[in-house]
Amino acid sequence: MASFSSACRSLVRKLSRAPCSAQVQRSLLSTGISKEAVGYHVGGGPSYMRGTVFWEPGKPITIEEFHMPLPKAGEVLIRTKACGVCHSDLHVIKGELPFASPCVVGHEITGEVVEHGPNTDRGITRRFPIGTRVVGAFIMPCGSCHFCVKGQEDLCADFFAYNRAQGTLYDGKTRLFLRGNGKPVFMYSMGGLAEYCVVPANALAVLPDSLPYTESAILGCAVFTAYGAMRHAAELRAGDAVAVIGIGGVGSSCLQIARAFGASEIIAIDVQDEKLNNAKKLGATHTINAAKEDVIDKIKEITGGMGVDVAVEALGRPATFMQCANSVRDGGKAVMIGLAAAGSMGQVDINRLVRRQIKIIGSYGARARQDLPQVIKLAENGTFDLENAVSRKCTLEEAATAYEDLNRGQIVGRAVVEIM
Ligand SMILES: [Zn+2]
Ligand SMILES: [Zn+2]
Numbered sequence: 001m002a003s004f005s006s007a008c009r010s011l012v013r014k015l016s017r018a019p020c021s022a023q024v025q026r027s028l029l030s031t032g033i034s035k036e037a038v039g040y041h042v043g044g045g046p047s048y049m050r051g052t053v054f055w056e057p058g059k060p061i062t063i064e065e066f067h068m069p070l071p072k073a074g075e076v077l078i079r080t081k082a083c084g085v086c087h088s089d090l091h092v093i094k095g096e097l098p099f100a101s102p103c104v105v106g107h108e109i110t111g112e113v114v115e116h117g118p119n120t121d122r123g124i125t126r127r128f129p130i131g132t133r134v135v136g137a138f139i140m141p142c143g144s145c146h147f148c149v150k151g152q153e154d155l156c157a158d159f160f161a162y163n164r165a166q167g168t169l170y171d172g173k174t175r176l177f178l179r180g181n182g183k184p185v186f187m188y189s190m191g192g193l194a195e196y197c198v199v200p201a202n203a204l205a206v207l208p209d210s211l212p213y214t215e216s217a218i219l220g221c222a223v224f225t226a227y228g229a230m231r232h233a234a235e236l237r238a239g240d241a242v243a244v245i246g247i248g249g250v251g252s253s254c255l256q257i258a259r260a261f262g263a264s265e266i267i268a269i270d271v272q273d274e275k276l277n278n279a280k281k282l283g284a285t286h287t288i289n290a291a292k293e294d295v296i297d298k299i300k301e302i303t304g305g306m307g308v309d310v311a312v313e314a315l316g317r318p319a320t321f322m323q324c325a326n327s328v329r330d331g332g333k334a335v336m337i338g339l340a341a342a343g344s345m346g347q348v349d350i351n352r353l354v355r356r357q358i359k360i361i362g363s364y365g366a367r368a369r370q371d372l373p374q375v376i377k378l379a380e381n382g383t384f385d386l387e388n389a390v391s392r393k394c395t396l397e398e399a400a401t402a403y404e405d406l407n408r409g410q411i412v413g414r415a416v417v418e419i420m
Contacts, residue, residue, distance in 0.1 A: 045114075048179045051194025052399055055102045057095030061400045065179040069198045071117035072171065074143075076128060076201050078136065081213035083192040084108030085402045085415040086221050087248060088138075088339055092188060093403055096341040100167030103186035104176060106193030106399075106417070107138035108221035110213045114196065124201040133207040135376060137368035138189045138221045140203035142170050153202070153367040154228060163189060169200065193399055195420055205372040208380055214393055215386035217416050218249065219375050221365075223384060225337055226253035227375050228366025230261055233335045234310040238262030241308040243299055243327050245290075246315035246338060247275040249414035252282050252389060254312050254337075259283030260383045263310075265302055269295055278412050281388050290323075299327050307332055314338045321346035330356040337363050390414050 046068065053064045071077045089105040091097040113132040116125050128134060141148045142158035158170045167186025168174050175198040176185040190197040207216055230236045242258040244251050247270040258266050259282075267286045268279035276287040288298045299308060307329035313320050316338030325334045325348050336346070352358060366372070378384040391413035394402050402415045 049195040050396065051104050051176070051185075051191065052106070052396065053102050053185060054093055054105050057093065061093065061105075061403070063396060064185075066185070066194065067177045067179050067182070069175040069177075069196055071115060071120075071175070071198045072169070073117045073119040074121065074124065074201055075117040075169065075175075075198050076113055076120075076124075076134075076204060077115040077117075078109065078111035078134065078190075078197050078199055078204075079114050080109055080111045080192060080195055080197050080419045082110050082217040082419060083417045084217045084221060084249065085399065085406055085411070085417060087250075087406065088221075089188065090403055090406055091339060091341070094407070097339065098342060099164075099188060100186040103167050103188050104191030104194050104197075105188045106191065107136075107189030108217050109136045109190060109192040109197065109199075110134065110207055110217045110220075111136070111197070116201075117198075120201070128201060128204060128206070133209065133213070134204045135207045135216055135219045135372060136190055136192070136197075136199045137203045137205070137224055137365070137372045139224075139365040139368060140189060140200045141368050142200070143202045148202075151367065151370065153369060154232070154363075154365045163187065169198065193396065193417060193419075195396075203368050203372075205368070205376055207376065211376070211379055211386070214416050214418050215390045216376075216379065218253070218386070218389055218414050219372070219379060222249040222253045222389070222414055223257070223375050223379070224366045224368075224372060225250050225364075226257040227371055227378075229254060229312055229335050229337050229363040230257045230310075231371070232366065233337075233361045233363035234312070234333050236261045236263060236310055239264050240310055241265040241267070241303050241306075241329075243267040243269060243308045243311040243324075244284075245269045245295075245311065245313050245320050245324055245327075247272075247279050248314065248411075249389075250337060251312070251314035252279060252413055253384075254314060255279055255283040256384050256389070257378075258310075260378055265308070267299060267302060267308065272409065272412075274412050278388075278391075282385065295323055296326050303329070309333070310335060312337060316340035316344070318344055318346050322348065325349075325353075325358060325360055328358060330358075333359045333361055335361050335363050388413070390416050392416070393418055 083106040141153035145157040147155040268284035271291040311327040313324035392415040
């Protein structure tokens, strides 16, 4: 086994330096597997890893063995330490958001840098030396498309064209291959629910030693998304009144980010009292149980009849989309961050939108290279409370159950899978 993996390692090195030599091609043919399927580990560790596989909607996700993934230029191999359990994965698992399968879900990670892809820019290897603790943003910017060049990495064309549309990285290929039969497995973002993952370096930021791996996983999606919504979509200012509809992982992060930005009233809206009680610890000044009270009436009452400056919808449902638009004051901003089942439509009162200058703004994630370091600083200086945001920790084996519980609304805050 050791001689096989070291042979593979030298083979891969040769390929990266001198592709297409006849000798290397003969060696590849003799192994019977493609270049991508060759497993290796530069640090002398294992040549394979375990990861969870989503096969198709309605089938249980399982843990499988993979060849050790190979990073390419500009990419980093990460030993995954923790991965958050997010609703977007659940949308994929339930078949509500079409995605290439089989795939590895999980897109909210922390980990340790193990290896750089061959020919990776020295700026990247210097910024993230081997052993660096890192957080990964779920939107992994290519760095060179039209939007990335403009700094709008949250709209990265390659991320949507390759990762979200095809389940691959930006050469149109996955980095994940099953150990047993070499078959490719697609990647939702970096495919974080595995012992190792390959991440484009533009998605990474350094995690300081003072922050724990497990709790910090949520920085790359839940907190990142909340930060993008408040900073870029809402352009929130100190003194603004904010309402957040849906107090899950992302919604509860919105409460904390609104508090960090100096919002005056922070109104949490949900149908579960347990989530609303937790919301108070995270910055909510008021709570509304939408199952018991009229949300719009109550918001008007809290804001002296005006409505809020900014309302955030974090559920992705047509009814709450409308509620969000109706919660804002004249000239206010309704920010939509909840992904819905494919094809869902939201309604809006056209005349009010026109006459009262209501702004309806979509927001997805944030800008990895400018925003993720800021988000980490908020956690580092204690402005963002990571401890209270994470409500459950589980193992890779328990990940499937965590998604089932998330589906039943039984996770208050965020669950995080501890991997290694
Ligand atoms: Zn997410
Ligand atoms: Zn891009």
